[in-house]
Amino acid sequence: MKNDDINKKVEIMTLERFGRAFTFVVVIGIFILLVIEIFAQRHGEFALEDMFFFPGIFGFVAFIFVVMAGTLLRRLIMRDEDYYSKREGANDDT
């Protein structure tokens, strides 16, 4: 039992390390892109996209919006797991 707990803790620590590594890669990547943005001429398909770091800012805001809107949407369109199956009699899957 104790071994299981220790293994689980090690697993959690490993996953946290992955999380930190992911964050590190993302932050370093963004930093490099910032440097490129300062020194190189990037052109978008529309003039608005030529604004400084526009695709990045757009991506950040869009991602937050998608998740937050999705969370709000849960209240409207989320139902119990057996919402359809209890009426349609599909609970007894074989």
Place this chain on the structure above:
Amino acid sequence: MIPDFGLPPGLLMIIGAGLIPFLPANLRHIWMLLAIACSATTLTAPYGDHVIWNVMGMELSLFHVDNLTFPFSLIFHIAAVLTVIYSWHVKSWAEQTAVLSYAGAAIAAVHAGDLISLFIWWEATAITSVFIILAADTVSARHAAMRYLIIQVSSGVLLIGGAALYFHEYGRITFEAMTLGSMATWFIFIAFGIKAAFPFLNGWLQDAYPEASITGTVALSAFTTKLAIYALARGFPGTELLIWIGAVMTAFPVFFAVIENDLRRVLSFSLNNQLGFMVVAIGIGTPLALNGAVAHAFVHIIYKSLLFMSVGTVMFHTKTAKASELGGLYKQMPFTMICCIIGAMSISAFPLFSGFVAKSLTMSALGGTEFILAYFILLFASAGVLEHSGIKIPFFTFFAHPSECVIGKTPNGMLIAMGIAAVMCIGIGIFPQLLYQILPYAKVKNPYDLSHVTGQLQLLLLAGLAFVVLMRTGLYPPEIRSTVLNSDWFYRRLAPAIISSVLAIIMPIVKAVDDLIISVAKTVMRGAKWVSEHPVSGPVIPGPAALVQVIVLVVIVAAIYANLG
């Protein structure tokens, strides 16, 4: 010179499928690959119509080849091979027969040069794919299969109706570019729209695909919807309405995918979103845009299959695809994890992956047009794709939290199929000309310029940072066991509720009228009986029947008299 089979491509696969039940289990997959290889020899056919059948005075072109059929026929053959390899461990002849005939029907449909042939293969894909869903052998799969069949057949009915009207209007049945306007073209357009999962016509996709077996879903993800994309590209290129339909398709499924717990259903929403990009490109209709649509369909079949295969492999071991029950499998299933991440990076359009080289074409084609809003909707949807397919699928499957699952050996076929698909995703990403040289229209330039690459990386990495922020602040919503309502709710709950409400009002009235008629009839009969038993005078009345006849006669005579008066 092509081998002269006298049969349309794909039909060889359908004939081959018919023999599968009679073959020993260990030979079936080799037989399936042989059938696909025989069909694939038709890929070398030159442009033109190679098989023409005269039926009831109409010329049916069953083997039409041109610059648009080739890439679709090629990728359908590749998808069929991947599906067969992935399902090598499957022993069910029913599923194998359905998969091979389904792929064959889709390939035959691509080569249909007229609307009647298209209808025949269109319906064939519907019927054969139903058996793939049924092969899952669960109650919910059976229910979903019936709903799926009704909708798919409806699409076929609209198509044949549209074809008949088109023949009436134009005197020909050639499957050619059409302009929306007449009832005929609207029928055909909606028929294609059902299979392409247009908004509010999409419920069947998220309803049925996740109900199929693990291997069945991989097959389903490749053919039906991409056949619809092909049909739209041939029938309605440059139809502006498609730009807005496609834009809605890219954006809306993103929100549903965020909160969906079943990862195969998440991938089905994601499929819908990707179809949106292709539909927008067809709506723009320029050579570059149509190349974008074809390229997107081509790479999408590969990376979507890869994602379905990865989740399917996980499901093979864990018996679930629920995000709330998965996680932490990176250690037990490293190869599957790598393949899944490659699929995720491809669909997210990371540079050096296949999605990037395809999506760049559509975005470039949309750039500089007056459809600025559509462009930014697609840009927004790109961030959404990263959320549900780029991050959610691999994160909740292989990371998220420690796993307690004990994983057995993964069948070699599954590993090989995933490996091939992953190599193709990277190969096309690094060498885009491999893909570009088979595209139907003008030559396409290399997408790897500074603006495209840095712009896309900015979008993706900052979106990734947003994920980190949401996770660390605890704002990212947890996965919850649930059902997410979709457009299938309209016919699964709303329509039955309305019908039962209407029946609840009508039935008592019907019953009351019924009771009234019965009571009147009983009263008349009782009265007749009484009169017959109590004659006032004269001869004995022969019986109630005669009395009723007399009454009826009196009524008729009175009515005639009143009418004459």
